[in-house]
Amino acid sequence: MVPRRRGRRPWHRSRAYRLARTAVLVTVLVTVVRCGHDMPHGGAARAGHAAAARPVPPPRPLPRSPATTLRVPSVDVDAPVVGVRLDSAHQLRTPPLDKPQLVGWYQDGPTPGETGTAIAVGHRDSRTGPAVFAALAQVPRGSRIEAGRADGRTAVYTVDRVRVFDRDDFPDKEVYGPSRRPELRILTCGGLYNRRTGYTSNVVVFAHLTATR
Known part of the structure; x- marks a missing residue:
C-alpha cells in the first residue's frame, strides 16, 4: 500500500518533485524535497605496453x-x-x-538526448506491491539507461552515481541544476518507511548521455 504522511502532502503532490520550468532549462528552483507518499587521456603505444585507450568523444545532443x-x-x-x-x-x-509501472518524464524540460537536465520520476511502491522504481537504489555505477523517443531513436545514458538524500537535506542545485551536456536524473522515494511520517529519503540516479542510436 502506498503510504501517506500525516499532516503533509502525499508523495505525488509533495515538495519532493516541485520543479519550475526554469529549474531545468535556465536556473535552479530552490526546493525542499519531501517524500511521504507511497533519486586520463590515452597515450601513444610504447614497446612492451598496450596502447592506452583513446577518449571517446561525446555524442551529439539529439x-x-x-x-x-x-x-x-x-x-x-x-x-x-x-x-x-x-x-x-x-x-x-x-x-x-x-x-505504478509507468514512468513520468517532465515534458517541459529536455527530452531524451537533448542538452540539459532531464527529469524522470516514478513510484517506489503501490497499494498492490512494488512499483516501477522499487529497485532504483540498486542501479550500479557505469550501467546503462536507455530512453526511447517518439522519432524512433534511443538516447543511451551511463550512470555516474546513485545517491540517497535525506528529505530534509535535499541538494536542489546538485539534482535539478542546469547542465551544458545531456544529463538525466531519475527520482523516487527511498530510505526507511514509517506509517505516520512516510519515507525518510529520496533516491536519485545521476547519468549522462554516452550514445545514441
Missing part, C-alpha cells in the same frame, strides 16, 4: 522528441513513459497511483 520508453536493464525496468507537467501549484505531477 533534437527534441518526446520520451516513450525507459529501460534500466540492471534492475529489469522496461517501462512506458508518460509526459508529466507542473500543476497549478507548480508541483511536478507523477504517473497515476493506480498505474
